[in-house]
Amino acid sequence: MLTDALTIVLAVVSALLLGFAARRVLDAPVGWPRSILVGLVVFVTGPPFVNWLLQQTGLVQPGEAGDARAAFAAIAVALLAIGWIFALGLGVLVAIEVIVPTRPLMNPIDVVRSAIKRRRRTRRYLQILTIASRHGAGWLVHGRSRVQLELTTSEQRANAIIATINDSGVTFVKLGQVLSTRRDLVPEPYLSALASLQSEATTLPWHEVEVVIETELGAPIDTVFASIDSEPLAAASVAQVHTAELLDGTPVVVKVQRPAARVQVEADADIVVRLAERAETHTKFGQDLRLASVARAFTSTLLEELDYRIEARNVEMIRSTLKRREERDEGVRITVPRVYPAASGARLLTMDLVDGLPLSRARDRIATIPKEERETLATGLMEVVLEQILVHGVFHADLHPGNVILREDGSLGLIDFGAVGVIERSQRQRLTAVMLATVSEDDIAATDALLLIVDLPEDADLDALRHDVGIVITAERHRPGGDGSIFSRLLDVIRQHHIALPGDLAAAFRSFATLEGCLKALDPDFDMFEQALPMVPRLLRRSQSVRQTAVTLQAQAAVTAALARNLPRRLDSLLSGLEDGTVGVTLKGFADEPAKGLVEGVTAEIVGTLISIAALVIAVVLVVTGAGPVLPGGLRVFDLIAAFIGFLGFLGLLRVLRQTVVRRGR
Secondary structure (H helix, E strand, C coil), X not given: CHHHHHHHHHHHHHHHHHHHHHHHHHCCCCCHHHHHHHHHHHHHHHHHHHHHHHHHXXXXXXXXXXXXXXXXXXXHHHHHHHHHHHHHHHHHHHHHHHHCCCXXXXXXXXXXXXXXXXXXXXXXXXXXXXXXXXXXXXXXHHCCCCCHHHCCCHHHHHHHHHHHHHHHCHHHHHHHHHHCCCCCCCCCCHHHHHHCCCCECCCXXXXXXXXXXXHHHCCCHHHCEEEECCCCCEEECCEEEEXXXXXXXXXXXXXXXXXXXXXXXXXXXXXXXXXXXXXXXXXXXXXXXXXXXXXXXXXXXXXXXXXXXXXXXXXXXXHHHHHHHHHHCCCCCEECCCECHHHCCCCEEEEECCCCEEHHHCHHHHHCCCHHHHHHHHHHHHHHHHXXXXXXXXXXXXXXXXXEEECCCCCEEECCCCCEEECCHHHHHHHHHHHHHHHCCCHHHHHHHHHCCCECCCCCCHHHHHHHHHHHHHHHHHCCCCCCCHHHHHHHHHHHCCCECCHHHHHHHHHHHHHHHHHHHHCCCCCHHHHHCCHHHHHHHHHCCHHHHHHHHHHHHHHHHHHHHHHHHHHHHHHHHXXXXXXXXXXXXXXXXXXXXXXXXXXXXXXXXXXXXXXXXXXXXXXXXXXXXXXXHHCEHHHHHHHXXXXXXXXXXXXXXXXXXXXXHC
């Protein structure tokens, strides 16, 4: 019994020692289960191998008592044999690590949750693929489809896409609506088909809405609102809107997010990206649209839009762009609603009720307004949008006729600030240059300015691009009023040449294009090209005031002065180095700590590899020479030394191999 217990203890100790040695020698985490398993194998095979080796060397003979030299040699051979058994065990561990790397053990609860989540995602993924195949849109993902042969026209394929999106749920409808505004990515007739998507949804029962409101308020509804209409003013797939009154009697609208909206969007966001990546890999359609990057940007933006605190900040940003216009007291008054933070939260947004009708439903009322007033409204709205984009760099990025309200007093109001674009000053200057060149009908300057703000593909034909831009600019001057937009046609040129337009500038161009729909709703005869482009020089002067120019020059002068102060010292150092012959060149890429660490690590591995190989070569040479003192049994001392040196060299090579595999895995 004692012998069995001692054997078990020794087996466990052997397994633990092997695992500890593997972690120390290989300098990498190795899973304990596999370490213990290999350690047990080493323990079981070790003693028989040592006994067999001692008998083969003649150091141990049954029934004979050896002298001290023979005992010393036997101990040395046994230790080396055990060392080599351990080394071979380490080699097995390295091979297993290369094939199946160790992964950290997850919490059992996390494993179950991950499995459930993965199962739901897989089921949803297969559901989307089934819907696409059923409607004949499987070619979007696979590149070919059995039904695709029946879809012989672009219109049929566009209708198949719309049917697939409508059946796939809120996230895909939102994606389609975003793509419907990306004229730089989507050609006709897909663009028009996507524009027909609607996100109307059934209304939620009031008790579910009430729970969300009170959860976000952290208090009963009657402590914040005097009254709230249980019937929604509007309902969409992500939220619904209710009219209400605050305790002081202020009329407001309350935007309430559906309880399951975030869960559904988060579940579908990963699927959208996966499908887009697959479509971009397998289809030319996906490659031309760059669907993977579009999908990643879309899902990121959509998740942000689900946090209504971001929308509240967007409202204040847009309000700040209108302050100077109010101070100048010029043109049409355009307002944005106030946000009430005490009555808002991540899933709840309370704003002023903007009285009136959206332009999309105000045709009868607009018809009663004199033409001069309608033209004034259109001109004022256009100037506000141009000023937001070119002067302030903050603009409403979803300004369609449904988001512009014709108020009861004849002014205009803006709503729905989930999407707000931001453009830095340098990009605004380049965009202004494009528009100024367009005004002067300078196609070369317009193209050169455009090239400063886009990502040009390597195989781009610049001459063809300049030609197409010039055709658009020239034709626009003679095109009949109301026949499209110059911004839409420039986006067509950008798409046709497969040019990637940065997201912020794509939003700006999109705003120019969708703005035209608002202007046409106010005045069908409004000529955006004739009215908008001449405003650019005036807006340019507004963005470059004397004070701002002076501050810019002062900042540049301060930077120049700081550089000038260091110039004498740098010149003196350079001249001294030239005189002493000590001038050196430092590669910036290797000057930082990560680069130094990489170079030092690679150098250490090269040196370690050479030393390990040298040790193995020395071991082979010692064995082959057959020289050196002879021990009892005919074993030579050089053989023992060769076995020890080879053992060290083998461990060194294992360590280098493991580190190489780890680096490649990263």
